[in-house]
Amino acid sequence: MKTVLSWSSGKDAAWALHVLNETPGIEVVGLVTTINDTYDRVVMHGVRRALVEAQSSAAGLKLHKVLLPNRCPNEIYKRRMSDLVTSLREQGVEAMAFGDIFLEDVRAYREANLEGSGITPLFPIWQGDKVHSRTLAERMIDAGLRARIVCLDPRRLSRDFSGREFDRSLLADLPPDVDPCGENGEYHTIAYAGPMFDSPVELRLGETVSRDEFVYCDILPADTP
Numbered sequence: 001m002k003t004v005l006s007w008s009s010g011k012d013a014a015w016a017l018h019v020l021n022e023t024p025g026i027e028v029v030g031l032v033t034t035i036n037d038t039y040d041r042v043v044m045h046g047v048r049r050a051l052v053e054a055q056s057s058a059a060g061l062k063l064h065k066v067l068l069p070n071r072c073p074n075e076i077y078k079r080r081m082s083d084l085v086t087s088l089r090e091q092g093v094e095a096m097a098f099g100d101i102f103l104e105d106v107r108a109y110r111e112a113n114l115e116g117s118g119i120t121p122l123f124p125i126w127q128g129d130k131v132h133s134r135t136l137a138e139r140m141i142d143a144g145l146r147a148r149i150v151c152l153d154p155r156r157l158s159r160d161f162s163g164r165e166f167d168r169s170l171l172a173d174l175p176p177d178v179d180p181c182g183e184n185g186e187y188h189t190i191a192y193a194g195p196m197f198d199s200p201v202e203l204r205l206g207e208t209v210s211r212d213e214f215v216y217c218d219i220l221p222a223d224t225p
Contacts, residue, residue, distance in 0.1 A: 001025055001026055001027065001094045001095050001120075002027050002029050002092055002093050002094050002095070003020060003026050003027065003028050003029065003093070003094065003095040003096065003097055003122065004028070004029060004030040004031065004032050004064065004088060004093055004095075004096050004097070005017055005020065005028055005030075005031050005032065005096070005097045005098075005099075006031075006032050006033075006096060006097065006098045006099065007031035007032055007033045007052065007055075007056070007063070008033070008042065008044070008045055008099070008188070009033070009042050009045050009047040009051065009052050009055060009150075009189075009190045009191065010045060010099070010147065010150075010188050010189040010190060010191060011140055011145055011147040011166055011181075011189045011191045012099035012100075012101065012125065012181060012183075013031075013099040013191070014055075014099075014145060014147070014191035014194055014196050014197075015099065015125055015136075015140050015145060015194075015196075016097055016098070016099035016124045016125050017031075017059060017196040018143070018145075018194065018195050018196040019124040019125055020097055020122075020124050021196065023124065026095075026122075028061060028097075029061070029062070029093065030061055030062040030063070030064050030088075030093075031052075031055075031056050031059070031061050031062070031063050031064065032064045032066065032084065032088075032096070033052050033063060033064070033065055033066070034065075034066045034068050034077075035049055035065050035066065035067050035068065036068060036069075036070055036072075037067040037068065037069060037070075038069065038070035039070070043068060043072075044151070044188065045150055045151050045188045045190065046150060046151055046211075046214075046216045046218075047150055047190050047219065048218075048219070048220070048221070049065075050221050051190060051201065051203065051219060051221060054201045054202075054221065055191070055192075055197070055201055058197040058198055058199050058200070058201050059196055059197055059198070060198055064084060064088070066080050066081060066084055067080075068080065078113070081113065082113075082117075085114065085117050085119055086117075088119065089117060089118045089119055093119060094118075094119065094120060095119060095120040095121070095122050096114060096119050096120075096121060096122065097121075097122040097123070097124055098110055098121065098122070098123055099124075099125055100123055100125075100126060100183075101125060101126065101127050101130075101133060101136065101181055101183045102126070102127050102128060102129050102130045102133070102183060103183060103184075107123060107126070130179060130183065133179050133180045133181045133183060134171065134180040134181075136180075136181060137166075137171055137180040137181050138168070138171070140166075140194075141166065141167055141168060141171075143194065143195055144193070144194050144195055145166070145191060145193070145194035145195070145196075146165070146166070146191065146192055146193035146194055146200070147165075147166040147189040147190060147191040147192065148163055148164065148165055148166065148189060148190055148192070148203075148205070148217070148219065149161055149162055149163060149164050149166065149170075149187050149188070149189055149217065150163075150188055150189055150190045150216065150217050150219050151187065151188040151214055151215070151216050151217070152186065152187040152188070152214065152215050153185055153186055153187070153213075153214060153215075154210070154213075154214070154215050155213075156175075156177075156178055156184075156185075156186040156187075157174075157175070157178055157186050157187055159208065159210075159215050161173075161187065162208045162215050162216070162217040163205045163208065163217035163219075166189050190203070190219050202221065202222035202223070203219050203220060203221060203222055204219075204220050204221075204222050204224070205217060205218075205219060205220070206218030206219060206220045
């Protein structure tokens, strides 16, 4: 089944790619990401376009970029995603996968958006509930997935966590009401190494800034002046 993966740049999407690569009958043929065309960064995560392009290169996959205006109205988002889905179907894509873990409303939204499109939604790392979220996080870490926190909600997590490595030390330091995988939006990451990549994505930490009620660590390509 020819499959594209919704690509946020983070650990969950990266782990979903690894799982899909290990699944018989699945051929991942591309990644799909949304780019804020004002800032040239991944929507929500704030990751630079150059880094997601480096990730797709390291994964050996084509990156399909959907350009969206800043503060994009939902009708524009749905129209542009619908155009992409139509194009992918014409190219023989049969499924689109997502790195969701347990949020039922998010899964239902994705399923509704693809209904009738001819493309099947897949959820390769779906747990069904949040009980196993820490186990999933530990499994990612133990398998060699490397990531850093690129965006966090300061109402849920201290600014000090910005830029931190996703590892067991991080899991131990998370407040008890924060999901270990950040599934409720407490934090987002950028994955830069692991079994889903042919080689690591070289990066370095930039400045930490506050914008639109979130805290962002500006992750830079390692060769940026």
